[in-house]
Amino acid sequence: MMHAKERLKNNVFEYAIALITLVVVLLIPFYTGLYQVNVFTYYLICAILGISIYFIWGIAGIFSFGQAAFMGIGGYAYAILSKHFDDPSKCLLYAAVAIAIACAVAAILGYFMFYGGINDVFVGLITMCVTISCQTFMSQTAGSQWQILGVALGGDNGLNDIPGLTIGYYRFNELSLFFLLVILVAAFYIVIKIVEHRKFGYAMLSVRENRTRSELLGYDTAKLQVIVFTIGGGIAALAGVLYCCWGYYITPASMSLKASTIPVVLAAAGGKRSLISVILFTVLYYILSNYLTSAGADTLLMLGALLIVVILVLPQGIFATIIQKLQGLIQKAEA
Amino acid sequence: MKNHMLELRHVSKSFGGIKAVEDLSISVDQGDIHCLIGPNGAGKTTAFRMITGQYSLTSGKVLFEGKEISGKKAHHIVQSGISMKMQIPGVFEALTIRENLRIAAGNYVRSREMEERIDELIELVHIKDLGNRYVKNLSHGQQQWLEIAMALATNPRLLLLDEPAAGMGPEETAFTGELVKELNKSGLTILFIDHDMDFVKQIAQKVTVMHYGKLFAQGSVEEITHHDGVKQIYLGSV
Amino acid sequence: MSLFGILYQFSDSFTFLILAALGLAIIFGMMGIINLAQGEFIMVGAYATTIIINQGFPYPVGILGGALAAALLGFVMDRLIISHLYQRVLDSVVATWGISLVLSEGMLQLFGPSMQSVSMPLGSVSIDGSKYSVYKLLLTLLAIGVVILIYLLFTKTEFGRKARATMQSRDISESLGVNTKAVYSETFVIGSALAGLTGALYAPTMTITPTMGNNFMVQSFVTVMCGGANPILGSVLSGGVLGLVNSTLSVTISAFFGKIGLLIITIIIIRVLPTGFTGLIEKTGARRRR
Structure with missing residues (x-):
C-alpha cells in the first residue's frame, strides 16, 4: 500500500529512535544491578501513565488532570481484590476487574462532562477537583470503620503487603516484571501507532481539531470523547495495577495534586502530540530527577521553569521539535 | 400534495429575547438548486444551523424526505443524508x-x-x-x-452551502458555479446561501428571500429579480 | 445550633468561596485563562503579610503588603510569560501550572517547609452561648466590600469601560482604539492582587506553607465554573449557592462531605447550565430588555 510506505518514510527517524530506545532499554539488566532495574520498572509504569495522557490529550485533545485518579482507583481496586480473595493464581482477573471499575468511573464522569458540553480547560478543572477529592477521601479512611470487602483502607498509610503479580503459577520477580513492562510499553506504542491511522484514530483527531466540524461530518463527538476518556482511564488504571505489583503498596499520595499534574507537565514539555516524545521525556525526567535529587537539587522547580520556557519557545515540546527537525533534515538530504 | 425533499414548516428561533428566525417556511424539491438570499442578519445562517441540528428550534418542524429531523442531533442528521x-x-x-x-x-x-x-x-x-x-x-x-x-x-443527497463563493476572485467564483452545477447534474439537490446576485443568477433555479428573520418572497430566479419589494430591500441596497 | 450559628457557617463558606475565586474569576472572565497559579499567588500574599506583621507592623499594613506583593509578582509574570501567550489560551493555562510549580518550590527553597504564622487578631464574641471569631465576621464584611469595589471598578471607571468592551469583543475594541493588550495586563495584575489579598486575609487563620494555596484550589475552581464568564455577578451567585451547600453539608455531616458536595453540585450545575450562572443572568436579562 502506497499510503503505508509513505508514512514509513515520513517517520523513519521516529521509528529509528523507538527501535534504538527499545534495544538500549532491553540491555539495561545486563549492565546494571537488580536494584536499578527495579527502579527503572517504576519509570516504565510512569511511561504508561504518560501514554494514557497522550491518548486522551495528544490525539483527542481532552485536557485532563484525572489520570492519577484513575491510576489510584485501579490500584486500590486491585489491591483490595487481591488482598480479599488472597488467591494469587487469579491475579489477571483482579486486574481486569480493577481496570473495568476505573473505566466505569471514567465513563460516568465523561458522560456528565462531554454530554454536558464541557470542554477544554473546564475538563482540566473538574478532573483536578475529582482527583483531589479522591485523595482527600482516601486520606481520611484511617479508622477501622473504613473497610471494603473486609480490607481496611488505612488512611494516609494506604494498603500494604499487596501480593505480587502472578500469572497462572508463575510469580513475577523484579527482572521478569521489568521485561513485562518493556513489552507493554512497546506494545502500546505499536498499537497506538496503528490505531492512529485507522478510522477511529482519524475520528479522534477530528474531535481534537474542531468539534463543530466533526459533528457536521457525522461524528458523535460527545460519544467519541466519552469512549476515549474511558479507554484513557483504563490505561491509567493498568498503570495503577502495575504500580501495586511493583511496590506491593498503594497510598492516597498516588492521587495527589502532584501525582495528577506531573504526568501532564511531562507530556506538555516533551511534546504532547508525539507519543515517542512523551514516553522518552517521561522516562528521562525520572532518571535525571533521581540523580539530581540525590545531589540536592529541586527537580520540580526545574521542571516548572522548563515547562514555561518550552511553552514560550517550543510550543510543540522539546523532543517533538527535535524529532521533527531531524526528520526534516533527512528528507531534505534525500531530495 | 407533492412531497418535498426538504421542508421547513413555520420554523422559529430566538436567542434570549431576540427572534433570529420567525415563522419561516421553505420547501426544496429534489434535483433543485435553491438559493437563500437576504441582507446581513436576515437569519439565513441561523436557518441552516437549524436544518443541520446545530441549533434547536424554538418552534416549528424540519422535514427531510418526509421524515421529521428537527430535534435530532447534528451527527444523526448528517448521517441521514x-x-x-x-x-x-x-x-x-x-x-x-x-x-x-x-x-x-x-x-x-x-x-x-x-x-x-x-x-x-x-x-x-x-x-x-x-x-x-x-x-x-x-x-x-x-x-x-x-x-x-x-x-x-x-x-449526501442534499448539500447545504453557506456562501460557497465568499471571498473568491471572478475566476474562482466561475469555477465554483460550474462545480455546483456539475454536482447538481450528478443528482445532488443543493441549497445555498449567497449575497452575489450575479452568482445566484448563474446557478440557481429557485430563490427564497429572507428579511428580518422572516420569509419575504419565494419563486424562480426570474420572478425574484423582477419582484419590486425584493429590489427595494435587497437588490436596491447593494 | 442557633440561627446565628448557621448564618455564621454560611457566611464563612460564602466568604471563603468568594475570596478564593474572585481573582481567578476576573482573569478568566476577561482573558479566558484559568490561572492555575492562583493558589500560589494566594500563598505569596500570605507569606508577605506574615513577614511584614512579624516585623512588628500593624495588621492592615501587612494585609496591604500581601496584596501588593502578589500584584507585583503578577505584573512580572505577565510581562515575562503570560503576555506572550494571549492568543494561545490553553498553552497559557499550562504555563500558569509551570509558574505555580516554580513559585511553590521556590518558596520551599527560600523559607523552608513552613513559617511561623501570626495569631488571629480581634478575639471572639459570645452569642447565645457560642463563641465566634470577630476576625472571621470582619472577613465577610471585607469580602462584600471588595466585591463592591470591583463592581465599581468595572462599571464606573475608564478602565472598566475598556475592560467590558474587550470582554465583549476583542477585535471590535481594538478597532475602536482600545489597547487590549494593556487591558489584559492590567486585568492580570488586578486578579493577582486579589489573590494576594485573599492570602493576606487568611494568613492569620491557617498554617503558612508553600503548598497552602492548594487549600483554595477546589473552592476557587468550582466557584468559577458555576459562576461562568461574568466575574462579579457570576461569582457572587455561585458563591451563594455553593456556600449554602458547603455550609449545610459541613455542619450536618462533615467538612469532607462539604467539599465533595461542592464538586457534585458543580458537575450538576454545569450539566444544566453549561455557561454557569452567567448564562442564567444573560438569559433573564435579555428577556427583561424586551
Missing part, C-alpha cells in the same frame, strides 16, 4: 488534505476503498495535492473547494 459546508472555518487547518478527507469519509467508506475515494474527491473539486503540507497553506478558494469535497465525502 444532509451535508453542509460552513461559512468559516470549515477545514482542519493543521492537517493535510488527505487527512482532512480521510476524516470526512471516515464513516462512509470502507477502509479498503478509502484512498481511492480520496483521489476521486480531490479530482472532483480540482485541488492540488500538497503532500505533507498543512491545509492552511492552501489558497482561500482551494480551502473552500476542499470543504465542499469534505461535505461530499459524507455521501
